[in-house]
Amino acid sequence: MWGLTWRVAASRRRLFIWNVLVPVLLLLPVAFSRAAAPHRAAVVSVFVVLFGTFGSCIPLVRDRARGWNQKVWLTGYGSRPWLTERIAAATTLDLAELTPALLLSFLGAGLGSATGAERFVSALPAVALALLAANLLGALVAAFVASIAEATLVCGATALYALHFSGVFRSADPDSWVWHVERAAPFRPLVTMLREALSGGTAGQAPDNWVGPLIATAALALVTLSVAARLARAVPHDV
Amino acid sequence: MTVLCAAGLGYEYKGGRVALSGVGLAVEAGECLGVMGPNGSGKSTLIRILARTLRPGSGHLEVSLALRDTAVVLDSLPFAESLSGAESLRRMLALRGVPRAEARSAANRTLATLGLSDRAADAVSTYSTGMRRRLALAEALAAGSGFGLFLLDEPTLGLDVEGRLTLVGLLRAAVSGGGTVVLASNEPSFVGRACDRVIFLFDGRVVAEGRPTDLIADLGRSVSIEVDVDPPAASDPADGLPAGIEALRSSAGTLRFASERGTAALPALSEWLAAAGHDVRALRIREPDLADVFLSLTGVPLDATRVAETDG
Numbered sequence: 001m002w003g004l005t006w007r008v009a010a011s012r013r014r015l016f017i018w019n020v021l022v023p024v025l026l027l028l029p030v031a032f033s034r035a036a037a038p039h040r041a042a043v044v045s046v047f048v049v050l051f052g053t054f055g056s057c058i059p060l061v062r063d064r065a066r067g068w069n070q071k072v073w074l075t076g077y078g079s080r081p082w083l084t085e086r087i088a089a090a091t092t093l094d095l096a097e098l099t100p101a102l103l104l105s106f107l108g109a110g111l112g113s114a115t116g117a118e119r120f121v122s123a124l125p126a127v128a129l130a131l132l133a134a135n136l137l138g139a140l141v142a143a144f145v146a147s148i149a150e151a152t153l154v155c156g157a158t159a160l161y162a163l164h165f166s167g168v169f170r171s172a173d174p175d176s177w178v179w180h181v182e183r184a185a186p187f188r189p190l191v192t193m194l195r196e197a198l199s200g201g202t203a204g205q206a207p208d209n210w211v212g213p214l215i216a217t218a219a220l221a222l223v224t225l226s227v228a229a230r231l232a233r234a235v236p237h238d239v
Numbered sequence: 240m241t242v243l244c245a246a247g248l249g250y251e252y253k254g255g256r257v258a259l260s261g262v263g264l265a266v267e268a269g270e271c272l273g274v275m276g277p278n279g280s281g282k283s284t285l286i287r288i289l290a291r292t293l294r295p296g297s298g299h300l301e302v303s304l305a306l307r308d309t310a311v312v313l314d315s316l317p318f319a320e321s322l323s324g325a326e327s328l329r330r331m332l333a334l335r336g337v338p339r340a341e342a343r344s345a346a347n348r349t350l351a352t353l354g355l356s357d358r359a360a361d362a363v364s365t366y367s368t369g370m371r372r373r374l375a376l377a378e379a380l381a382a383g384s385g386f387g388l389f390l391l392d393e394p395t396l397g398l399d400v401e402g403r404l405t406l407v408g409l410l411r412a413a414v415s416g417g418g419t420v421v422l423a424s425n426e427p428s429f430v431g432r433a434c435d436r437v438i439f440l441f442d443g444r445v446v447a448e449g450r451p452t453d454l455i456a457d458l459g460r461s462v463s464i465e466v467d468v469d470p471p472a473a474s475d476p477a478d479g480l481p482a483g484i485e486a487l488r489s490s491a492g493t494l495r496f497a498s499e500r501g502t503a504a505l506p507a508l509s510e511w512l513a514a515a516g517h518d519v520r521a522l523r524i525r526e527p528d529l530a531d532v533f534l535s536l537t538g539v540p541l542d543a544t545r546v547a548e549t550d551g
Contacts, residue, residue, distance in 0.1 A: 004319065004330050011321040011362075067315035070292055075334040076307025233292055 001072070001082050005089035016097065023051065023101035031108030037199030044105050044198075045168045045191050046160075048127065052094050052134025053141070053159040054152070056087065060142035061151045064234050072232065079232035080225050087135045087224075094131045095124075102127060106197060119197050126189035133186030133217045136224045137162060143227040166191050184212030186220060240268045240303065242388055242419040243289060247298035250284050250443075258284040259443045262298070268387070271410060271420040273430035273451075275529060276440035277543040282423035283314055285440065286392045289421060307335055308387040310379035312394055316371045318363040324374050325350060325359040331378050342381075349381040350374075353405060369397035380409050389413060391422040395429050407433045425541050427528035431455075437529060441537050454532045460485070460497040463527045464508065467493050468517040479515075481507035487531075488538050495534070497527065 009016060030043045063069050072082055106120045141158055145151045163169070165178070166187035172178035182188055189210060243266040250259040259281045266272050274282050287293040288300065290311045302309075318327050325346055332342035350359045353373045358366065366374065372394070379389060389410070395403050403426070410420050410433045424430050430437055431451045438448045447454065464484075469492070480486055480496075484504050487495035494517070498504035502524060512519055530541045 001334065004334070007326075007330070008319050008321060011319075063317070066317045067313065068317040068319075070313075071317050071331075072334060074290060074292070074306060074309070074311045075331060076305060076309075076336075077334045 001077065001085035002089050005086055006093070009089075009093055019055075019097040020100055023047065023098055024104060027101045027105050028108075031105040038195055040105070041191065041194035041198050042168050044102070044194050045130075045166075045187065046163055048098060048102075048130055048190060049134045049159050049163055049187055050156070051098060052091070052131040053138040053155045055094055056090050056135040056138030057142045057145075057151045057155045058138075058148055059090075060086075060139055060231060061145060061148050064142070064231060065147075069232050070234065073229075079228040082232060083139060083225060083228040087132070087139055091128070091132045091135045094135065095128055098127070098131070123193050123197055126193040129213060129217060130187050130190035133162075133213075133220060134159065136217070136220045139231065140220070140224045140227065143224075143230045163187055163191075183209075184216045186213045186217045188213050241265050241301075242268050242303050243421065244301045245289070245298065248285070248288060248295045248300065249297035250281075250288060250293065251296050257443050259288070259295070259440075262440070262443070262445055264438060264445070264448075266419055266421055268419050269414055269417050270436065271414045271422070271434045273434035273437040273529075274421065274423040274440060275425060275427075275430060275437055275533060275541060277425070277539060277541055280440040281443040282440055283392050284443075286311075286390050286421065286423050287313065290390045302388070304387040309390065310388070311390045312375045312379050313392050314396075316368075316375050318371065318374065320364040321362055323360050324355055324363055324366065324370075324377075327363055328374065328378055328381060332381055345381040346377070349377040352409065353377050353380075354402065367397075369399070369402070372397040373402060376406060376409075380413065387418060389418060389420040389422070391420065391424075393424055394422055395424055395426050403429050427530040427541070431529055439533050439536060441533075441539070447532070447536050451529055454529065455527050458497070458527050458532060458535060460499050460527055460531075461501040462498050462504070462524050463487075463531050464496040464498060464504075465493055465523045465525075466496070466508075466512065466517070466519055467521040468512070469520050479511065481511055484508055484511075487534060488540070490540060497531070497535075 027044060027047060030040055033040065060069070073079055102123075103117065103120050106117070106123070137158060138155060141154050142151060145154050162185065165181050166185035167182040168187070168191045172182055192209065243264065245265075246263045248259050248262040249257075251257050262281070262285060264272070274285060276282050284293065288295050289302070290309070290313070291302070291306065292313075319330070322330070328346040328350065329339075329342045332345060333339065337345065347356075347359075350356050353376060355370060355373055355377065358370065363371070363374065376391075376394060379391065394406060398406065407429065410422075414420055414435070420433075422430075422433065434451060436449065437451050437454065439446050481504065483498055483500040484507070485497045487497055489495050496508065498508075505524070509519075533539075533541045
């Protein structure tokens with residue numbers, strides 16, 4: 001399934017180009033604006049998370065509606081391996097498609113090309129984790145919505161709430177329950193990394209900052225994979 | 240060995256529409272079972288339940304083969320549109336665990352058999368509906384005897400006469416190799432040739448079952464006659480029909496008759512039609528088939544569409 005997903009993506013070059021070009025066009029004005037670093041970081045975080053969530057959910061809903069998911073399931077390919085490989089492939093593909101736009105954001109932070117590229121590389125783990133969590137969230141939403149219209153609405157709402165609880169829009173009072181939630185939110189490393197990197201600080205994360213988000217992402221993966229059969233077996237219908 | 244065994248299968252769609260009610264069937268290895276019935280009679284629902292994509296609302300189903308050993312063609316025909324037909328087929332076989340070299344040769348062989356070799360390198364998105372149907376059948380049949388069970392919903396849709404005959408040959412070969420086939424179709428000649436046994440579904444229930452030749456023989460007639468008339472007949476003609484000719488249920492513009500006397504009944508029938516004031520536009524004589532069996536059992540033509548039945 002991993003190979004098939006990549007092969008299909010490679011055969012749709014036009015779509016791949018658009019998926020690279022649109023993030024560049026959207027983030028270009030932000031990258032070179034004079035907005036404060038936290039604001040630029042918020043915009044980039046929201047974009048990355050929505051890109052991953054929508055990009056995972058909508059194709060799954062569309063493929064379920066046209067019977068593709070069911071067709072793969074009918075080959076006897078397990079629904080969990082299918083979804084795992086599909087999400088893994090989609091996450092890597094998202095990372096490849098977003099790389100130019102993110103690189104541009106780092107370069108636009110006035111850090112100089114060499115430093116910007118270096119910081120971008122050190123930020124990749126946080127971006128990858130955020131994209132993985134976003135893809136998992138999108139797949140989870142896809143299992144419960146009936147149409148692309150519903151997918152769009154529910155993805156938007158869940159991704160923005162998840163971002164909210166990652167502290168992207170404000171800083172919670174230390175030791176409040178929101179603050180504890182933020183520390184474990186899967187998108188938290190992305191948010192803090194972008195804030196620091198775009199303001200000229202280090203993009204690296206202290207190891208203990210990763211524990212909560214990694215556990216939360218693993219839990220999200222378990223929940224998402226538990227509904228894999230629901231996504232795979234569903235009868236095709238109009239969307 | 241019994242491959243499929245179902246008892247008391249029932250399914251109700253949201254809103255109370257009853258798709259199946261108390262359906263029971265058993266299919267042995269090396270057997271081809273045809274499921275016939277008008278649109279809306281529950282054929283597709285039955286195939287989906289047998290394919291395990293729908294859970295029956297009631298009843299019991301046992302399938303002795305895993306999904307990996309089952310080839311399913313449903314009414315929807317999804318493909319990886321941007322891939323070529325040949326690659327799409329090879330990759331679906333790979334998902335089933337067929338080794339690459341074997342998948343390649345099986346794909347080439349089956350595509351050639353189903354007349355798709357010329358377009359095998361073209362993207363599936365450029366295929367016509369008939370070609371997509373043939374590609375779906377190729378996916379199902381590519382592994383040949385590697386599959387134990389074939390579940391096919393309307394496999395002849397979009398196929399020309401030659402394609403149908405080819406499909407009959409492929410299915411008979413699969414059955415001869417120990418495969419089991421359950422197919423839903425409203426094509427009397429196709430089902431008559433391909434299937435060892437047929438069940439008729441009507442409003443979600445099995446109304447008859449048997450070997451095609453036996454069911455047709457039980458009709459006790461040698462020919463079926465259809466007459467297109469203008470103006471359309473307002474009601475079933477029955478009064479004053481010559482001896483040995485039976486009037487069947489007619490549809491708008493078409494009168495249907497059966498005769499035990501073969502073509503010898505035609506002169507008398509022609510005289511009767513003229514006397515009754517029917518302006519004959521066309522007259523077709525054919526041997527009785529499974530469509531006639533269904534019509535005689537239910538009074539409804541196979542090509543009719545059944546209106547949904549709802550509770551309450």
